[in-house]
């Protein structure tokens with residue numbers, strides 16, 4: 001098993017004039033994982049990715065990608081790294097199939113172009129000129145070009161922007177297949193469901209540095225956060241915030257038996273809640289909800305109610 005991290009970044013800095021776009025960023029992406037970078041507009045995600053890809057110079061910091069400093073990257077390194085560039089227009093007169101076949105020739109051991117066109121859902125467009133594709137179709141073609149060389153590490157900067165929901169789901173399946181084949185994937189996204197569905201770990205970047213790093217289900221203490229239990233009783237909505245929702249629900253079940261606890265819900269902060277809290281947009285629903293004060297809990301619930 002390969003235990004060398006695919007990406008290692010220590011104390012990375014990049015300034016544009018007075019603007020500190022990247023300001024002391026640390027990051028380690030293990031080989032074989034899907035790693036998502038989240039952050040608001042201007043947080044420094046693209047700048048960081050482009051430094052890792054070798055397309056942008058850094059001011060300071062240590063960076064290795066597949067064991068190599070991208071500043072010193074050579075052709076052999078490039079063939080191991082998949083980069084999804086923003087759509088280039090210079091090949092717009094080729095058809096989808098022609099372009100994938102053309103790019104495949106640059107790699108020592110490329111994927112089968114026709115199979116790849118099918119895998120990204122473009123078989124029906126294989127004979128269409130690139131300039132005639134829709135935005136979402138063009139993005140899928142970009143991804144096909146990024147993976148045609150069987151990269152060990154794939155960089156994806158906002159890969160599903162402009163996809164319809166069905167295309168996004170089939171693209172996620174494609175990425176899961178790549179991960180199962182051992183490809184390391186580093187992606188940036190503004191879609192929290194995308195990070196939640198795909199990523200083994202998520203880094204939240206704000207003002208050029210990582211402010212949180214964890215598995216999506218645990219980010220910001222989500223998994224252990226107090227839960228909000230809500231139900232309807234006597235024509236009113238009742239809400240109780242508790243660290244032990246199971247005990248509260250068990251008490252409710254006993255009290256309402258053999259009937260239903262009407263409109264019972266157990267809510268924890270969503271990834272969106274904790275993310276928005278971290279980037280300073282708002283406080284989370286379940287963490288700010290107050291237990292209703294005008295509906296005192298029944299005696300048999302008192303131990304569970306805070």
Ligand code: ATP
Pocket residue numbers: 016019020021039040041042043044045046047048
């Ligand atoms: P988004 O989510 O909007 O793509 P991002 O997190 O990728 O944002 P970057 O594109 O890395 O952010 O930009 C970080 C900061 O650096 C922003 O304030 C941006 O305006 C600035 N910046 C980026 N590229 C340049 C440049 N070439 N010259 C000057 N400033 C730049």
